[in-house]
Amino acid sequence: xxxxxxxxxxxxxxxxxxxxxxxxxxxxxxxxxxxxxxxxxxxxxxxxxxxxxxxxxxxxxxxxxxxxxxxxxxxxxxxxxxxxxxxxxxxxxxxxxxxxxxxxxxxxxxxxxxxxxxxxxxxxxxxxxxxxxxxxxxxxxxxxxxxxxxxxxxxxxxxxxxxxxxxxxxxxxxxxxxxxxxxxxxxxxxxxxxxxxxxxxxxxxxxxxxxxxxxxxxxxxxxxxxxxxxxxxxxxxxxxxxxxxxxxxxxxxxxxxxxxxxxxxxxxxxxxxxxxxxxxxxxxxxxxxxxxxxxxxxxxxxxxxxxxxxxxxxxxxxxxxxxxxxxxxxxxxxxxxxxxxxxxxxxxxxxxxxxxxxxxxxxxxxxxxxxxxxxxxxxxxxxxxxxxxxxxxxxxxxxxxxxxxxxxxxxxxxxxxxxxxxxxxxxxxxxxxxxxxxxxxxxxxxxxxxxxxxxxxxxxxxxxxxxxxxxxxxxxxxxxxxxxxxxxxxxxxx
Amino acid sequence: xxxxxxxxxxxxxxxxxxxxxxxxxxxxxxxxxxxxxxxxxxxxxxxxxxxxxxxxxxxxxxxxxxxxxxxxxxxxxxxxxxxxxxxxxxxxxxxxxxxxxxxxxxxxxxxxxxxxxxxxxxxxxxxxxxxxxxxxxxxxxxxxxxxxxxxxxxxxxxxxxxxxxxxxxxxxxxxxxxxxxxxxxxxx
Numbered sequence: 184x185x186x187x188x189x190x191x192x193x194x195x196x197x198x199x200x201x202x203x204x205x206x207x208x209x210x211x212x213x214x215x216x217x218x219x220x221x222x223x224x225x226x227x228x229x230x231x232x233x234x235x236x237x238x239x240x241x242x243x244x245x246x247x248x249x250x251x252x253x254x255x256x257x258x259x260x261x262x263x264x265x266x267x268x269x270x271x272x273x274x275x276x277x278x279x280x281x282x283x284x285x286x287x288x289x290x291x292x293x294x295x296x297x298x299x300x301x302x303x304x305x306x307x308x309x310x311x312x313x314x315x316x317x318x319x320x321x322x323x324x325x326x327x328x329x330x331x332x333x334x335x336x337x338x339x340x341x342x343x344x345x346x347x348x349x350x351x352x353x354x355x356x357x358x359x360x361x362x363x364x365x366x367x368x369x370x371x372x373x374x375x376x377x378x379x380x381x382x383x384x385x386x387x388x389x390x391x392x393x394x395x396x397x398x399x400x401x402x403x404x405x406x407x408x409x410x411x412x413x414x415x416x417x418x419x420x421x422x423x424x425x426x427x428x429x430x431x432x433x434x435x436x437x438x439x440x441x442x443x444x445x446x447x448x449x450x451x452x453x454x455x456x457x458x459x460x461x462x463x464x465x466x467x468x469x470x471x472x473x474x475x476x477x478x479x480x481x482x483x484x485x486x487x488x489x490x491x492x493x494x495x496x497x498x499x500x501x502x503x504x505x506x507x508x509x510x511x512x513x514x515x516x517x518x519x520x521x522x523x524x525x526x527x528x529x530x531x532x533x534x535x536x537x538x539x540x541x542x543x544x545x546x547x548x549x550x551x552x553x554x555x556x557x558x559x560x561x562x563x564x565x566x567x568x569x570x571x572x573x574x575x576x577x578x579x580x581x582x583x584x585x586x587x588x589x590x591x592x593x594x595x596x597x598x599x600x601x602x603x604x605x606x607x608x609x610x611x612x613x614x615x616x617x618x619x620x621x622x623x624x625x626x627x628x629x630x631x632x633x634x635x636x637x638x639x640x641x642x643x644x645x646x647x648x649x650x651x652x653x654x655x656x657x658x659x660x661x662x663x664x665x666x667x668x669x670x671x672x673x674x675x676x677x
Numbered sequence: 678x679x680x681x682x683x684x685x686x687x688x689x690x691x692x693x694x695x696x697x698x699x700x701x702x703x704x705x706x707x708x709x710x711x712x713x714x715x716x717x718x719x720x721x722x723x724x725x726x727x728x729x730x731x732x733x734x735x736x737x738x739x740x741x742x743x744x745x746x747x748x749x750x751x752x753x754x755x756x757x758x759x760x761x762x763x764x765x766x767x768x769x770x771x772x773x774x775x776x777x778x779x780x781x782x783x784x785x786x787x788x789x790x791x792x793x794x795x796x797x798x799x800x801x802x803x804x805x806x807x808x809x810x811x812x813x814x815x816x817x818x819x820x821x822x823x824x825x826x827x828x829x830x831x832x833x834x835x836x837x838x839x840x841x842x843x844x845x846x847x848x849x850x851x852x853x854x855x856x857x858x859x860x861x862x863x864x865x
Contacts, residue, residue, distance in 0.1 A: 186854050189861065190826035193810060194719065196803035197827055200796060201722035202736045205714055208743045209707055215748055399776075400769045402840055425762065427749040465833055484833070489843060507842070555831065592851070634855070638848055647848075 185549060185569065258283060262345055264306065265333040265371075265387035266313060268322050269413040270295045273387050280306040280345075289385045294320060307352055314356040326441040328357075329365040329415040333389020335373060342370040350434060357435075365418060365435035369393065369428075384410035393417065393431060400426045408472045416470075416477055423470040441477075442496040448479035451499045452492035456506075458485045464562050470496065478502055487587060526554070526581045532564035535584040536577035540591070542570045554581070563587055592636045610666045612637070615646035618666050619659035623673070625652050637663060645669060691716070691829065695759035703750035714743055717760070720828040721767050727823035728771035730811055738770045745770070760828055761838055768838065805864045813860035818853035821846055 184192070261278035265271075270291035275283040282301050287293045295316045301309040314330070317323040323330065332349045336342040346368045357364035371377070371392045381391040384406070394409045394417070401424055409417055418437035421428075423445075445468045453460055460466075466483040477496040482489070493503035527535075529552040536552075537544055544550065549569040555562045555578070564579040578588040591612075610618075612635040620627055627633075630650040638647050644663040649656065660670040695716060701709030718739070725738035745766050753762060810819060817839065824835045836846040 184858065184861070186858075189854060189858055190822075192802065192806050192861075193822070193826045193857070196799075196806040196810075197723035197726070197823070198719040199798040199800065199803045200726075200732070200807060201719050202739065202796070203718070204736065204740045205711060208714065208740055208747075209711065211740075211744050212707060212710065212747045215703075215705060215751065399773060400765075425752070425754060427745070427752060427766065429745070429748070465837075467837075632859075636851065638844075 186574075187549075187551075262334060262336040262341070263373075263388075264310075264345070264349065265331075265335075265389040266310075267331040267333070267387050267390040267414050268317055268327070268329070270317060270322055271386045271390060272296070272313075273389075274301070274306070274309060276306050282306055282309045285309075288381070288387055291322065295322065306349075310349060310352050311356055314353055315360075318356075318360050318362065323357075323362065323364065325362070326438055327413050327415040328362060328435070328438040329367060329413070329418045331390060331393060331414045332366060332368040333371045333387060333392065334368070335371050335388070339370065346370055346432070350432075354434060363435060363438075365415070365433060365437045367393070367414060367418060367431050367433045369431045371430075380406065386410055390414070393428075396428055396430065397421055397426055404471075408475075411475050412472055412477075416472065419477075420470040420472065423468070443479075443494075443499045445479060447499055448481055448494040448496070451494050451501060452481040452483075452490070452504075455492065455501050455504060456485070456490055458490075462486070463490075464560055473502060476502070526561070527564075527579075527584045529553070529564065531584055532579040533566050535579050535586065536566035536568070536575065536589075539577065539586050539589060540568075540570070540575050542568070542575070546570050590637055592634070610646075610661075610663065612646065614666060615648055615659075615661040615663070618661050618668060619648040619657065619671075620650070622659065622668055622671060623652075623657050625650070625657070630657075692757055692759055695763075696755050696757070699746070699750050699753045699759055699762075700755070702747060703753065710743060710747055713746065713763075717763055720760070721763065723823045723827040724764055724767050724820065725771050727810070727819045728768065728816075729774055730819075734771075734774050738767060738774060741770050742767045758834075760830060761834055764824070764828060764830070764838055806861065809857055809860035809864055813856050814853050815849075817841065817845075818849050818856065821850045822853040822857060825850060 259277060260275045260283055262276045263273055264276055265273040268291075269289075271288040272285060272292040272295070273288070274285050277283055282304050285296065285301050287296055295313060297316065299312060299316070301312065304312075314323065317330075330353060332346065332353065334342045334346045334349070336345065350366045350368045353366050354364070357366075369389065369392065371389050373388055377388045377391045377395065380386075380395070381388045384391070386394075390410075394406055397409065397417070397420075398404045398406055404420070409420070412420075415437050418433070419439065419442075422437065449460070449466065449468055453463070463483040463485040466481070468482075469480045471478050471480040471493065473493055478493040479496050481492040481494060484490070489507045491503075491505045491507070492501060494500070495502050533544070533550065533552045537547075547568040547570050549567070551568070552564055552566045555565045561581060563581055564577075566575075566577040566579060568575050574592045576588075576590040576592075577586060579585070580587055616627075616633060616635050620630060630652055633650040634648070636647045638645055646659075646661040646663055648659040648661060651657070654675055656674045658670070658672045658674070659668060661667070662669055695713060698709045698713035698716070702713065721742050722735055722739045725742070726732065726735035729735055729738065742763070746763065749766070753759070810823070814822065820839060821835055824830050824838070825832070830838065832846050832850065833843055835841075835850075836843040839846070841849075
């Protein structure tokens with residue numbers, strides 16, 4: 184059974200084994216909660232007239248007179264409301280929506296609070312004052328416009344209601360301050376784990392929960408790298424990576440005004456690499472944070488190499504660049520347009536591969552050629568064929584017919600006529616095999632299931648040689664050019 | 678009946694159809710969800726199974742993944758990568774599941790066999806193949822080979838999805854197929 188058949192069989196087995204819970208799924212589909220970062224349109228609904236920021240501040244600074252009401256006796260904590268911008272703080276709130284206490288988690292929050300005493304004020308008034316102060320102190324602006332509101336209350340319905348109410352209130356303040364802000368809101372449940380993280384990083388439990396949800400979805404992000412970032416920066420990173428959230432609702436859009444455009448970051452990377460955009464494939468641009476610095480991470484493939492750049496998102500400066508693999512003789516010519524008008528055609532691609540391999544089409548037992556797509560773009564022809572017990576895989580340039588990559592693999596046991604490496608600069612499969620066998624002190628007739636494969640690994644070209652003697656499996660990596668033994672392993676089969 | 682699909686080859690048209698489904702799902706169309714499900718169920722289930730190695734959990738993930746698609750479709754941005762998006766959701770759910778367990782649940786063969794026996798569509802050959810897949814391969818090998826066989830993703834896309842370097846994916850893929858072939862032959 185060849186590899187195609189094997190894959191087909193696997194496909195069939197999974198198709199047969201897969202259960203069919205469609206009815207259950209559809210029955211579970213409630214109203215769509217739209218649980219994705221980011222949401223585009225800000226909510227229109229406004230329950231309160233916008234309060235002037237200055238008025239709110241004055242109200243609070245004037246003291247508790249406004250706050251003293253008949254509810255004063257109700258000192259039980261009903262909800263905890265957390266605000267994170269970069270200032271991070273939490274408020275304990277009574278069932279009557281009066282603030283019982285305020286806790287700043289970082290120095291920025293202390294600056295925001297200044298000499299305001301929010302104890303016993305109405306929650307709306309307190310939120311107005313806090314947002315006003317953040318605007319005044321420049322923590323919220325056109326450049327950093329996102330705030331995270333987290334609500335904790337044992338009653339889920341009450342949490343949801345408060346979450347919505349606060350979102351509306353904050354949007355009103357934003358509107359009053361002529362700011363197009365973004366409000367992320369969520370309901371959180373405290374846990375020992377979250378508390379510990381929040382304490383460690385000087386952030387609210389709400390921000391800790393948000394970060395934990397994000398890193399669970401993207402293993403390249405870490406808690407430590409996200410914790411110092413502003414909510415605006417975190418929102419941009421999650422947005423650029425299309426991460427979804429089950430719990431966070433967002434109104435408005437996080438600001439990118441502090442940063443160069445993704446397009447400019449791309450140009451910076453391509454210019455540095457000396458490659459034109461038409462020659463690259465699978466280009467991806469995402470926001471990332473490097474030691475607290477916002478960068479665009481730009482990745483692409485060109486000429487068989489993988490390029491990876493970090494571009495300072497504010498200045499466009501190249502912070503980091505790396506290139507892996509490739510450097511092969513083939514150059515990908517032409518433009519990667521979707522049209523196949525100027526492609527050489529499958530017949531010509533097949534002929535190029537066969538010629539390179541020195542194999543006649545009549546001698547193949549399996550032959551297949553197709554256009555390989557990546558990211559919707561045609562990238563190269565892939566040609567696969569089997570001749571005798573050797574399988575060949577080629578990548579052929581769409582326009583020039585140049586061999587971009589070739590691999591061959593010989594199956595079978597001892598004595599099988601392995602074609603010697605056709606790549607002039609390599610020692611050939613037979614020599615690689617001999618080198619491995621002689622290192623192992625094993626004669627060819629004693630070894631079974633000998634496999635030799637030309638492979639590229641981290642830019643090195645090497646032969647991977649595997650064989651069995653009894654229950655022992657030997658694996659070797661042999662430098663394809665020098666014949667040096669790079670790795671030798673033996674393992675007893677169970 | 679069992680829905681069969683051939684996704685071994687890249688097909689931009691198929692991606693467009695999936696994207697169309699997602700757009701319609703975002704508009705609250707349950708038929709579109711059923712359509713997407715019909716086109717992708719084996720891929721999602723197979724990938725989930727290849728991570729959690731447990732038929733029961735894989736079924737839960739299959740259920741939860743489409744539910745999450747239902748809720749998250751509004752935020753999907755058309756980029757020509759609907760399958761990668763769906764599989765990222767699947768992978769996240771599967772990894773969360775593993776974390777809940779605190780470790781990879783060992784595969785209890787009887788459970789697995791019982792579960793398969795429930796499905797009349799599963800043949801003796803299917804059983805051998807799944808057994809080989811689950812017992813003979815390393816975690817990454819199993820995921821890579823499953824993705825390649827079932828999802829139509831290219832090696833590069835698989836590398837991006839799993840966060841592995843492309844050369845690693847290529848070499849693991851080829852090794853995995855060899856191991857699978859060997860295990861299949863031995864079982865046969």
